[in-house]
């Protein structure tokens with residue numbers, strides 16, 4: 660039987676996980692969503708999932724509680740449930756909220772901290788996970804099973820790794836969108852129609868991602884394989900290199916990691 664599962668906050672990430680669970684055959688009657696918004700409530704009810712505006716009522720009998728509210732609301736929302744989570748497995752998706760903060764506010768010690776990303780909305784997310792030694796292997800397996808319905812899942816040994824995860828996969832979709840945006844603009848300036856440029860760039864990004872993920876070689880080898888000496892790709896890559904491409908990416912990820920640390924300590 661599916662575990663009784665409660666979402667606190669029923670917005671984008673909650674809806675993504677919820678839909679993934681239902682698609683994977685999770686029983687809708689085992690899921691309850693708490694959210695003040697009637698519009699979110701309607702979305703849940705359309706999926707056959709119960710909805711309430713009362714977080715405490717929603718958490719009362721839950722075996723798993725997934726916190727999906729904005730980080731700035733986490734303190735108030737978790738503190739209001741202090742001591743009421745009993746033995747439930749608690750999963751937080753809030754960016755920059757530490758395990759220590761979650762434990763203090765909620766009174767639970769059975770907490771998994773996760774960092775999702777937006778492709779979870781399409782079942783293609785990437786979740787970085789961290790939990791203290793107090794979380795049992797059975798609860799870790801439950802977390803993996805739940806979140807795997809909307810993406811890949813990877814556990815990390817140190818909480819500080821979550822700041823790097825935030826910089827790489829949490830913020831990562833935006834870097835690829837930025838590159839695609841720049842390529843579409845450049846393609847237009849080379850004379851292509853915008854719609855054609857969009858089709859060429861997005862399919863190329865998808866094809867390259869699939870090759871890098873599924874292929875036998877790492878991205879560097881793949882790049883070298885398609886770069887003939889003095890050919891067109893070589894001309895483009897040399898230009899990127901001369902412009903400091905690698906240092907720029909390194910600096911960008913470092914800036915994101917540093918901002919994540921800053922947010923979690925402020």
Ligand SMILES: NC(=O)c1ccc[n+]([C@@H]2O[C@H](COP(=O)([O-])OP(=O)(O)OC[C@H]3O[C@@H](n4cnc5c(N)ncnc54)[C@H](OP(=O)(O)O)[C@@H]3O)[C@@H](O)[C@H]2O)c1
Pocket residue numbers: 667668669670671672673693694695696699714727728729730732736752753754774775776777778829
């Ligand atoms: N979206 C992402 O790709 C992404 C990536 C990484 C991490 N995250 C994390 O995921 C969390 C949720 O993000 P999201 O994009 O899903 O945000 P969202 O769409 O704004 O969803 C949050 C939901 O929580 C509801 N809410 C507000 N106050 C509440 C309360 N007191 N009790 C219960 N629910 C309440 C909001 O309702 P109202 O709209 O009525 O206020 C909204 O429906 C954040 O902590 C964020 O850091 C998201």
